[in-house]
Amino acid sequence: TSSGVVNVISNRMVFGEDGTVVGFEPRGRPIHTLNKGAVGMIKGSPHHDLSKSRTSVVLLGDSLGDLHMADGLEERRHVLSVGFLNDKVADRFDQFLGGFDVVVLNDGPMRFVSALLGGLIGRNAT
Numbered sequence: 001t002s003s004g005v006v007n008v009i010s011n012r013m014v015f016g017e018d019g020t021v022v023g024f025e026p027r028g029r030p031i032h033t034l035n036k037g038a039v040g041m042i043k044g045s046p047h048h049d050l051s052k053s054r055t056s057v058v059l060l061g062d063s064l065g066d067l068h069m070a071d072g073l074e075e076r077r078h079v080l081s082v083g084f085l086n087d088k089v090a091d092r093f094d095q096f097l098g099g100f101d102v103v104v105l106n107d108g109p110m111r112f113v114s115a116l117l118g119g120l121i122g123r124n125a126t
Contacts, residue, residue, distance in 0.1 A: 058120070060113065062086060067099050082113055 012025040056078040057070045062085070070079050083100030085092060086107045096103045104112060 056080075058082070058113075058117065060084070061100070064095060064099050080116075082116075084108070 011031050013021050014023040014025060016022040057080070059066065059069055059079055059081040061067065061069065061081065061083055066083070067081060080102075081100045082102045082104060083096045084104050084107070085096045086105075089105055093103070093105075102112065
């Protein structure tokens with residue numbers, strides 16, 4: 001999704017009429033653990049074309065491997081990372097805090113991320 005200011009690169013769940021997940025978008029090339037980095041984006045794809053000239057990235061992840069999702073972006077200079085630590089909090093907290101700039105615990109709300117993005121694009125986000 002692109003607003004001209006913010007590009008969101010993610011999978012989107014597709015739901016059937018009964019409310020169950022029946023698939024994911026983008027079709028044919030979903031983003032998964034092994035291809036989350038920018039190097040996994042196919043040159044010429046919408047994700048690659050929208051992101052290739054971006055110098056700043058807000059990275060959201062729920063595993064330490066997600067810290068590498070911006071690797072390979074050609075113009076990347078600034079990365080602000082937000083980690084969501086939902087399980088084994090006591091065991092993994094120090095690792096997450098050492099890797100991510102901000103850590104949200106226990107499936108916390110998206111208020112922080114919404115306010116951050118709202119501030120970055122100059123809108124009042126709630």
